[in-house]
Amino acid sequence: MIVNYDKCLHCGGCAGSCPKNAIFLNDYILVFNDDCNRCGRCVRLCPVQALALEARA
Amino acid sequence: MKTYECDVVVVGAGPGGSMAAKFCAEGGLDTILIEKKAEVGAPLRCAEGVSKKWLEEVGIALDPLWIRADMIGAVIKSPDGTQFKLDESKAGTEVGYVLERHLFDKALARDAVAAGSKLMMRTSCTGVIREGGRVVGIKVKSMGEEAEIRAKAIVAADGYESQVGRWAGIDTNVKLNDLNSCIQYRMVNCDADMEYCEFIIGRSIAPGGYLWIFPKGNGVANVGIGVMGPLCKGGEPKEYLDRFLAIDPRFKDSQAVEVAAGFVSTCPGLDCAVDDNIILVGDAARIIDPLTGGGICHACRTGMYAGKVLVEAAAKGDFSKASLMPYEKMWRDRMEDKLYRNWMAKERLAELDDETINELVRLISTSDIEEVNVYNLLKTVKEKFPKVVEGFEHLI
Numbered sequence: 001m002i003v004n005y006d007k008c009l010h011c012g013g014c015a016g017s018c019p020k021n022a023i024f025l026n027d028y029i030l031v032f033n034d035d036c037n038r039c040g041r042c043v044r045l046c047p048v049q050a051l052a053l054e055a056r057a
Numbered sequence: 058m059k060t061y062e063c064d065v066v067v068v069g070a071g072p073g074g075s076m077a078a079k080f081c082a083e084g085g086l087d088t089i090l091i092e093k094k095a096e097v098g099a100p101l102r103c104a105e106g107v108s109k110k111w112l113e114e115v116g117i118a119l120d121p122l123w124i125r126a127d128m129i130g131a132v133i134k135s136p137d138g139t140q141f142k143l144d145e146s147k148a149g150t151e152v153g154y155v156l157e158r159h160l161f162d163k164a165l166a167r168d169a170v171a172a173g174s175k176l177m178m179r180t181s182c183t184g185v186i187r188e189g190g191r192v193v194g195i196k197v198k199s200m201g202e203e204a205e206i207r208a209k210a211i212v213a214a215d216g217y218e219s220q221v222g223r224w225a226g227i228d229t230n231v232k233l234n235d236l237n238s239c240i241q242y243r244m245v246n247c248d249a250d251m252e253y254c255e256f257i258i259g260r261s262i263a264p265g266g267y268l269w270i271f272p273k274g275n276g277v278a279n280v281g282i283g284v285m286g287p288l289c290k291g292g293e294p295k296e297y298l299d300r301f302l303a304i305d306p307r308f309k310d311s312q313a314v315e316v317a318a319g320f321v322s323t324c325p326g327l328d329c330a331v332d333d334n335i336i337l338v339g340d341a342a343r344i345i346d347p348l349t350g351g352g353i354c355h356a357c358r359t360g361m362y363a364g365k366v367l368v369e370a371a372a373k374g375d376f377s378k379a380s381l382m383p384y385e386k387m388w389r390d391r392m393e394d395k396l397y398r399n400w401m402a403k404e405r406l407a408e409l410d411d412e413t414i415n416e417l418v419r420l421i422s423t424s425d426i427e428e429v430n431v432y433n434l435l436k437t438v439k440e441k442f443p444k445v446v447e448g449f450e451h452l453i
Binding site: 009010011012013015016017019021024025026041043044045046047048049 | 093100102181183198216217218219223224230231233236238239286289290292294295316317318319320322
């Protein structure tokens, strides 16, 4: 997952919306764990378009 | 690693967490309240509007310190500019104050501390501790140091993020339809009416949600928008809000001094907000008015209920799910019908196109409603647009 921290407002909305509970907002950054299944929910919901899916390796 | 022992640990010092901590501590429980951020009540993730009546119900004394503006009414507007203005005499319970949340939250945290609760700042929960199949505490990072807080019960008041509940095994996942992505600017030097809260509905303005203008006096207003999950494809909340502000003449010479984002769930609450040794309150339990997105009064009520139930559970020495179930009954008895009714109303409103919304607002503005509240508004809608309330007529 690519986070644009110049846009991110640290609202935690993505964390609360993640169906896999794969996003954790600590004090300053978003942490994504291995449970992420690239469903893209956080990407479409982010109010400021701060998230993008990485291209598959 | 440092280990703390207590009766109850409360995760999150928002209104729900502070109320829970206060009632636990008042009942003689050894209580620790933790807050992830460096400041209680900031940064803002809230439109700051509340109604008036519930404050007394939960024992919060009015303090001019955190009341920024006293509203005399509300305006509901449709996309073509048709508006329905209601003043206090008619608006009754639905109109109220615009708060200063960073001060309100600190006042509630102070009350929790005054009751005897400990408060640990910059302490985030990173997981739950399980032993013998039961949750016996939480793992935290406190001022950068890892630690454990062992407790007989946990109150999860961690807001929309709601991760403590999930770590403890409670499904707090929200359907896409039942969530709203929001953004808000604090606008200064604007020409908005400083005595009325304004709600603008309609698909072209705020798809599946609404746009709000909550004035804070002296040309300052919280202007924000919520967009329903399925109607977000990427960046809509900000796009729609920026578009509105560029067009509306009241904001021609206005600029934002603060940008806030946040999500609200718009479902009628979790199927069950308790389990062995854990209670979820407020946003974490998804107990928010699905139509207005208002969550402060629900958080305060559920926090109070959680505290009271935990004090009783401690007297019995039993923090099992069965022992905590009175909490479930308390919040459902008080709020479930209204939450369900407003959830249905939200679902239906989201389906209506601009034309129908214009007609609806015109209809309401010309009908003679004694006291205006969501219930009476829906009753009027039921008479003229029965289709809108199909499926939940029995609650109106």
